[in-house]
Amino acid sequence: MVSLSYVVDFLWLLKIIPIALLVFAVLKTEPSPSRNILLLALVFSGCGDLLLALDEFIFGVAAFLLAQLSYAVLFSRYWQGILNRWPLSLVLILFMLGMTWLLIPNLGELQLPVIAYLFTIAAMGLLAVQSSLPIRWAVLGAIFFIISDSFIAINKFIYAIPFESYWIMSTYYVAQFMLVTGFLYAVKQQKEV
Template identity: 55%
Template sequence: MKPLYSGLFLIFSIIYLALLPFDSMAISWLIKILPIITLAVAVVGSADFSGKTLLLLALAFSACGDVLLQLDYFVPGVGAFLLAQLHYGVFFVRNWSSVTTRWPISVLLLIYMLVMAFLLTPHLGDLVVPVFAYLVVIGFMGFLATQSNMPLLWAVLGAFVFILSDSFIAIDRFLRPLPFSDYLIMVTYYGAQWMIIHGALKKFKSA
């Protein structure tokens, strides 16, 4: 990714993190999605490659999810991010390598997702279906990333950091409050999005 886009992404991310204590501002949702918009502009400005549209759709649904969660529409927000993960997953399928690629990592990922499901199940109540649907989709996205030919740095690592960010959300909402949860969630979320996009553009030498 060009240094200009990475620099703008970092600046916008820091601005949002600095304003987190004032997230009741009317324009908080706009500030929140500026880093994602920056990544989308970087993808649009890159040379054409297979899966470019998928990345743009993943970022678009991510931005929708950000806005919905900011406005406290949890289930619609989860739905938007589910669609984002589906598009990331299809992107990784487009760059499939083999089921034997990095298989130890895939095994560890499966164990992690099963543990998360086991811990969350007693606390989900009426949200069990949407949360489990999201767990399955994001876990599968991580598996597809692992088995793809995308570089571990940064695309595959980004997929795992995305899972970590969503794990923080689930733990904080359903299990126990996490200290500095907003910062944990947003730092890992922004980092994950940058890693995936940067890794993809670097792979195709598109920016």
């Protein structure tokens, strides 16, 4: 009979396999500062996955905060200006303000780390929207990441979402795939110019 600890060990491994595959895909590209930052974002994301799977919420949030900061730095390298896609920026700001308003009364002792994370992911999202990267991949990837994290926050602090793991993980993996695809596309375009 298989013990429960082996099943739990196997489940966290399954959770990080998609991120590991993305890391290998990025490692196949030519070395560059952008590639290194992207790898850092993926490694922090994988660490966050592992820590959340082990019920280390604060450490998991910290790892994802570092991933978001890495993505923000990466998007800043493609900065196009504050007026780039401003309607989408406005929608994102309003969404993040709404999430903050919903969450604050329910955060208790976690108010400071969660608000810091909300600010960081909002900055990452705005830098994505205001970048020159294609909306189809990188920008939508950033938006899907925000949606995935919003599902986590709502599920943890406001009310239980039916099939929460499905919604959280599907949007999260789509986000990571789109982010990596967007950056790899940008690197390819730069080589062709």
